[in-house]
Amino acid sequence: MYFLDNYNVEQAAAVITVLVPVDSVLDKVGDRGVRLLNAVVGSATQSCYVAASAIGVACGAALGFDNVSYAERLGLPLTDEWPMIALMVGHDRGDQANYLFPLSATTHQEST
DSSP: OOOOTTOOTTTOSEEEEEEEOHHHHHHHHGGGHHHHHHHHHHHHHHHHHHHHHHTTOEEEEEOOSOHHHHHHHHTOTTSSOEEEEEEEEESOOGGGOOOOOOSSOOOOOOOO
């Protein structure tokens, strides 16, 4: 998973993993299947974010993880499905976020 303090699968109430049959889709529709898979994963992720917001819980998504090890842990190597994204849902951990990005920058000019 990402190495961020505010993304912690051990402290999430639930981890939702979107699985997709990559090889089957690519075999059926060719290289354009990558776009199809990305659209499906994006739609599932957006739906999870909206649902989490509707019930007042936080949601974080992690793309950068070792999906081969994750698939082995889930017992998926014998299937056609691969984990593409991990969605962590639970209470907001606002005190852990350590990134600040102001919406507007203000510059001050000194009078001479």
